[in-house]
Amino acid sequence: MKPTDLLQGTLDLLILRVIAPEPQHGWAIANRIRQVSKESLQVQQGSLYPALHRLENAGWVAAEWKPSENGRRAKYYSLTDTGRRKLADERALWDKLSAGVALVLQEG
Amino acid sequence: MRLRSLFHRARADAELDEEFRYHLDRETQRNIDTGMPAREARDAALRALGGVAQLQEECREARGTRWLEILAQDLRYGLRLMRRSPAFSTAAVLTIALGIAAATGIFSVVYGVALQPLPFRDPGRLVALWTATNDLPRAFVGAANWHDWRRQSGALEDIALVRHVANYNLTGEGEPERLMGARVTANLFDILGVYPAIGRPFTIEGQEREAAAYVALLSDRLWRRRFGADPAIVGRAIRLNGRPYTVLGVMPPHFRYPTGDFDLWAPLYLPPGTLTSRYDYNHLAVARLKPGVTLAQAQADLDTISARLESTYPENRGVRAIAGTLLEDTVGPVSTALYALLGAVGCLLLIGAVNVANLFLARGLSRERDRALRSALGASRGRLAAQVILEVLPTVAAGAAVGVLAAVAGLRALVAILPATMPRIDEIRMSVPVLAFSAALLAITVALVALWPALQAAAIKGKSRGRGREILVLVEVALTVMLVAGSCLLARSFAEIRGVNPGFETAHALSVHLALSRERRPTDSNIADFAARLVDRVQAIPGVVAAGMVNRLPVIGGVQTMMLDFEGMQPPAGRIGNADSRSVTPGYFRAMGIPLVEGRMFNDSDTETSKPVGLIDAATARKLWPSQSAVGKRFRIGLAGQPWVEIVGVVGSIRNDGLDAAVKTTAFWPHRQRTQDRMALVVRTAGDPARWMSPTIAAIRDVDPEQPVYNALTMEQVVDRSLSQRRLNAILIGVFAGVSLLLAAVGIYGVMSYAVEQRRREFAIRMALGADASDVIGRVVRRGAVIGALGSALGLAGVAALSRFLTALLYQVSATDWISYTAAAAALVAVALAASYVPVRRAVAMDPVKSLRAD
Numbered sequence: 001m002k003p004t005d006l007l008q009g010t011l012d013l014l015i016l017r018v019i020a021p022e023p024q025h026g027w028a029i030a031n032r033i034r035q036v037s038k039e040s041l042q043v044q045q046g047s048l049y050p051a052l053h054r055l056e057n058a059g060w061v062a063a064e065w066k067p068s069e070n071g072r073r074a075k076y077y078s079l080t081d082t083g084r085r086k087l088a089d090e091r092a093l094w095d096k097l098s099a100g101v102a103l104v105l106q107e108g
Numbered sequence: 109m110r111l112r113s114l115f116h117r118a119r120a121d122a123e124l125d126e127e128f129r130y131h132l133d134r135e136t137q138r139n140i141d142t143g144m145p146a147r148e149a150r151d152a153a154l155r156a157l158g159g160v161a162q163l164q165e166e167c168r169e170a171r172g173t174r175w176l177e178i179l180a181q182d183l184r185y186g187l188r189l190m191r192r193s194p195a196f197s198t199a200a201v202l203t204i205a206l207g208i209a210a211a212t213g214i215f216s217v218v219y220g221v222a223l224q225p226l227p228f229r230d231p232g233r234l235v236a237l238w239t240a241t242n243d244l245p246r247a248f249v250g251a252a253n254w255h256d257w258r259r260q261s262g263a264l265e266d267i268a269l270v271r272h273v274a275n276y277n278l279t280g281e282g283e284p285e286r287l288m289g290a291r292v293t294a295n296l297f298d299i300l301g302v303y304p305a306i307g308r309p310f311t312i313e314g315q316e317r318e319a320a321a322y323v324a325l326l327s328d329r330l331w332r333r334r335f336g337a338d339p340a341i342v343g344r345a346i347r348l349n350g351r352p353y354t355v356l357g358v359m360p361p362h363f364r365y366p367t368g369d370f371d372l373w374a375p376l377y378l379p380p381g382t383l384t385s386r387y388d389y390n391h392l393a394v395a396r397l398k399p400g401v402t403l404a405q406a407q408a409d410l411d412t413i414s415a416r417l418e419s420t421y422p423e424n425r426g427v428r429a430i431a432g433t434l435l436e437d438t439v440g441p442v443s444t445a446l447y448a449l450l451g452a453v454g455c456l457l458l459i460g461a462v463n464v465a466n467l468f469l470a471r472g473l474s475r476e477r478d479r480a481l482r483s484a485l486g487a488s489r490g491r492l493a494a495q496v497i498l499e500v501l502p503t504v505a506a507g508a509a510v511g512v513l514a515a516v517a518g519l520r521a522l523v524a525i526l527p528a529t530m531p532r533i534d535e536i537r538m539s540v541p542v543l544a545f546s547a548a549l550l551a552i553t554v555a556l557v558a559l560w561p562a563l564q565a566a567a568i569k570g571k572s573r574g575r576g577r578e579i580l581v582l583v584e585v586a587l588t589v590m591l592v593a594g595s596c597l598l599a600r601s602f603a604e605i606r607g608v609n610p611g612f613e614t615a616h617a618l619s620v621h622l623a624l625s626r627e628r629r630p631t632d633s634n635i636a637d638f639a640a641r642l643v644d645r646v647q648a649i650p651g652v653v654a655a656g657m658v659n660r661l662p663v664i665g666g667v668q669t670m671m672l673d674f675e676g677m678q679p680p681a682g683r684i685g686n687a688d689s690r691s692v693t694p695g696y697f698r699a700m701g702i703p704l705v706e707g708r709m710f711n712d713s714d715t716e717t718s719k720p721v722g723l724i725d726a727a728t729a730r731k732l733w734p735s736q737s738a739v740g741k742r743f744r745i746g747l748a749g750q751p752w753v754e755i756v757g758v759v760g761s762i763r764n765d766g767l768d769a770a771v772k773t774t775a776f777w778p779h780r781q782r783t784q785d786r787m788a789l790v791v792r793t794a795g796d797p798a799r800w801m802s803p804t805i806a807a808i809r810d811v812d813p814e815q816p817v818y819n820a821l822t823m824e825q826v827v828d829r830s831l832s833q834r835r836l837n838a839i840l841i842g843v844f845a846g847v848s849l850l851l852a853a854v855g856i857y858g859v860m861s862y863a864v865e866q867r868r869r870e871f872a873i874r875m876a877l878g879a880d881a882s883d884v885i886g887r888v889v890r891r892g893a894v895i896g897a898l899g900s901a902l903g904l905a906g907v908a909a910l911s912r913f914l915t916a917l918l919y920q921v922s923a924t925d926w927i928s929y930t931a932a933a934a935a936l937v938a939v940a941l942a943a944s945y946v947p948v949r950r951a952v953a954m955d956p957v958k959s960l961r962a963d
Contacts, residue, residue: 026127027134045135046158049127050166057170065123070137074130075123 204507229301243685289372307357350627585899611762613701656696707757892944
């Protein structure tokens, strides 16, 4: 698996998780990731947008232009039903993966 | 979603812009809020986001429409390339146009004649029935058998009977005209599912009454031409054969049954009780299969019935009913020739495509680097192939467009050169299936032309490009040899058949057909008198050497055969099952130029009351009486109650069914003793027979102004027409062969030029070191000769493999005729040598030092 693949998959997961509770626009998502990870995940902000567009293309995320907090309109991304399922699947996969890695590390 | 994004690309881009601007503004504001000065806040925001332009590109790519845009770009590039090299483009476009025009034209003929369903209701379920007897594999249907088949058949819905030898002389209003009419049983319309456009058809309930009442249906063509498309024609009387016939209706415009020559339909009523002989085979029969029944099942059913009839009636011994689809029946004889033409034109198109592919390959250099780059950057093979296809598409599509236009425009001209005997000739038109075929051709041509360059692009190997072109040229040469060899075979066949002796003198003779109606001349004597008067009157024209009448002209067939028994011999030796019977006036043999071998010809003393006499042809006489004279022997028609006829003379054998058919037994009766109503008048003239056509017709009008004539042709024209299908085949395939030779020459020249160019340095060095120019030339020319020889061998193998199919088209020439094969191979090798010589000659003419320095 190429490094970019791993990162891409993880980024997708993060995005889906962040917009699960409520629709948010791109900047808010970036901000949220920054906040919640306590600044430890410095996701290159730029890579967010291609990921969002890709997720929209795949049908896991729906986009809508709405008025935002500062009065201007922004593109809000929300989770679709398929997206919700995808999130659950990716979450389960991630848990399995990290548990496995932890086990192996324990061994050593 | 993707498509929308593509079409609303501008809007999508604007939205992306807005999205990024929003993000940057929010991030900048956040930075300001944390205390950064405005300018720094903006810069920090930009840095955090990354390169906006690249991000926008990535977003666009994420939408999945990028590939469409790239392909659109390739298409535009292809168009630009086309405009930039007009000579190349013109050559390529014209080559493709030629191939596609020819293929479309030929296919529209093949489709219109052989593939298109017949214009009846559910035509796939219509079958034609014939009788197979011991003597004839295919004979017409007898009314007695028809009744039994109809009654006993479980597989056929119904069977109609058609008496198709029916002449109607239309007189009374305007020029007298002879029309071909068919007498049909009333159930024909239900079976075919076609009814008159105006008026009504014959009815089954009223068939007895209608048959007695003289009614008729007209063809649409006749109605428009002769009666001004007047709807009041229904119910009017027209004068046919001297009698008034009431017009019941007019058939729809595309109704053609049995063939396109028929303009009238009259009722045929054959109640079972009135039928006499089971030996009379003189009808056509058409039937409709019951739903769900296949042809094979129907044939099996008929076989059972035939066997049953055989055991019931002795006359039915060896008699079987055979069924075939009506389409096959209509079209069968010409389909082989048509498919051969289609195959030939397919070869031509392939050769053209190969040439154009070579042209594109030669030009591939400039794009190779670009493709290599893309490949290195991860472009998939599919994408590269798509790119090549799009580059090639504008040129090929332009060629196809020109080709189809040319085919549409030229279709009428093509139809005009088709032989008049081609069935369904008026159903040939440009139609949706033909255009669909052209579209398929376009796709195949694009694939062919792009194939090799695309494979090259995927492989990206420089050296193998030269080899690729050579293999293409080899294929081209093989296909060309096939066409040239085929053309030679057909040409030799045609020459052979033209050299066949028909048994009579073709030059200086003309023929005119007449149907003599019985209305004013009811008895055989009346008819015979009238015929004699006509002949005498024509004979009196200055310049007429001889004149006579016969019921059927030689060569064009028009079958009138019967079984003959010869006295003193037992069957099978003494019985000939399918002898041609001819009724002639005394002057016929002189008029036709048929020699008298023995005895005497008919004369005026052979009358209705004198002894029955006859003539036999020389070949039959020799076969039956090898060591004796036939004169004095007797024969008779093999039906009960027929009188013995004494042979008074033997005449030369003639070919009745066509120059390529076997010579059949011909027996002649004097017209007075066996009178026929439908005759051909043959006139031998002192000079060009065309000049005597009008005087002959005028003389006939003199005797009876109401006597129509038809099929007025010189005998040379008659013989010519019988060869028209073969002639057309030979000419068309000859043209294709010629064009393909030209294309092959161009192809070989191109490849050799390229090879010479590659080896220019090598040659220059060799010559500078003292090698002879002829040595260098020899190398290249030998290479060309090898290509020519190898390709020829492949092509000839191909022709030999098709020999079973080809044999049907040939006459007295074997499908593996070594003369044709050698000629074809020699032509190709010569072309290859010449096409190789020219480029290398030019190369060695250059000063070697200059050539090396030019690098």
